[in-house]
Ligand SMILES: Cc1ncc(C[n+]2csc(CCOP(=O)(O)OP(=O)(O)O)c2C)c(N)n1
């Protein structure tokens with residue numbers, strides 16, 4: 252086993268990106284993710300990569316479009332207001348099928364909101380976010396180690412499906428320090444290995460075009476079909492979801508990201524009180540762990556669900572769709588950067604099972 | 606006049622421009638220069654949003670189609686991954702000087718080693734003749750039907766002048782394609798810009814005063830006269846920046 256190192260979440264994510272093969276970063280400062288660009292602004296030059304502080308988030312995402320389309324392993328990171336600005340570019344990347352990684356360290360909104368942790372960008376991340384029918388592969392890590400592991404495979408997945416991969420974190424995870432294990436450095440990526448990348452080496456017949464424009468509706472339709480087929484494939488293969496103690500649970504908590512972790516710490520407290528509690532903690536938000544919810548909801552021992560989230564019920568909408576009326580669902584929601592504690596969760600459970 | 610043959614860097618696709626449109630001339634000039642500099646299999650074009658949106662179908666090289674105004678950012682991304690390749694954008698005036706103003710200025714400030722072909726036809730061609738940031742004072746468009754009034758609609762933007770005052774750009778020239786002699790000058794300017802990029806000198810932009818006969822409501826010969834008499838009077842031709850020799 253490799254030695255553990257103590258690292259701040261944002262820096263660990265940045266280092267894991269480098270080890271996962273990322274060589275190009277384009278971004279714009281915003282709290283609470285600024286340690287990612289700060290770290291990469293020196294680190295990428297050590298590994299022969301490049302770093303640009305762009306003039307805006309709009310420019311940054313379009314630089315990622317160019318670099319990713321040219322076969323480079325590129326990323327950008329931001330927080331909520333900046334991610335809103337990137338949506339046009341992300342939509343173009345989805346249609347042009349450009350592999351890249353986008354990190355959102357979510358802060359409270361709407362508007363300028365606040366810089367405290369939130370999960371209120373859930374729908375934007377999971378339902379598309381920009382215009383048009385598209386999805387991203389959305390990972391929501393609960394710990395820094397999980398974030399590191401996901402960053403490490405993010406470009407492999409992005410290239411496998413030619414899709415932007417989205418990491419949905421939050422301010423809490425970015426600022427936390429934890430001992431983590433870092434994976435080894437991957438072999439550098441060769442843009443020439445792709446049969447679609449505009450590396451400039453092609454001329455005439457073999458030339459490549461990265462494009463999101465399909466003016467003929469029949470062609471636009473076909474491209475949409477291709478995208479949807481890809482999303483179905485991703486739904487089949489890429490779901491990651493943790494379940495704890497659902498085999499005997501009477502109440503099942505569900506949460507993702509940092510909140511999933513807080514829920515986890517509420518489990519032993521509740522068990523000690525004699526309450527049979529379980530947890531569903533999805534790591535992928537698209538694809539959604541619908542099957543897991545279906546199976547758990549079908550269990551006779553499961554009486555009800557409690558969704559816990561740092562938003563007004565955005566995540567709960569998907570939980571409700573997946574549970575599909577089979578069992579009642581309560582919601583514990585906090586907004587504005589307020590974070591619930593394990594005790595708050597315990598209290599809510601006691602209240603709903605009364 | 607020498608006999609014209611199709612450059613290798615042009616595909617066989619039919620150019621989608623209106624009769625008398627300067628986009629056709631500019632596209633061919635760029636392709637000729639790429640041929641002459643032997644840049645086949647070394648070049649990535651970045652198409653923008655406007656009447657030249659399909660330029661990825663015309664240039665016989667790798668190409669990326671960028672969102673409206675973002676071509677310099679997209680080109681930056683490509684160039685950072687492939688610094689040894691030639692990267693150029695082909696943009697209209699709405700694309701470059703309005704919605705994409707931040708991207709073009711900052712690409713210039715970074716001295717990004719790319720070439721920008723900037724087609725200034727003083728109008729939004731593709732969307733049917735609305736006012737552009739470059740529309741002349743008094744010029745009628747579908748969104749300035751009484752003529753552009755600076756009190757209401759602001760003043761035309763002079764991109765060469767603006768960028769030339771900054772440190773970063775290596776070569777900036779304004780040319781026009783109103784007649785044979787000026788078309789030759791335009792080609793020379795384009796060639797010089799690509800030569801600078803090959804030499805790694807940094808950001809180059811050629812602004813081409815161009816005609817949109819369709820949305821100007823003119824026949825092509827009158828449109829050529831309008832470039833010469835009206836456009837060039839408001840947008841003086843010339844070299845605005847040239848860092849020259851060795852950088
Ligand atoms: C974000 C966005 N806004 C608006 C448009 C619509 N649009 C397409 S082309 C164009 C104007 C292009 O004009 P210009 O750059 O001057 O090029 P021209 O057509 O004159 O060659 C506009 C506004 C768009 N495609 N995307």
Ligand code: SF4
Nearest residue numbers: 622623626656730817
């Ligand atoms: S509308 Fe104007 S700019 Fe567009 S192709 Fe026609 S003449 Fe050219």
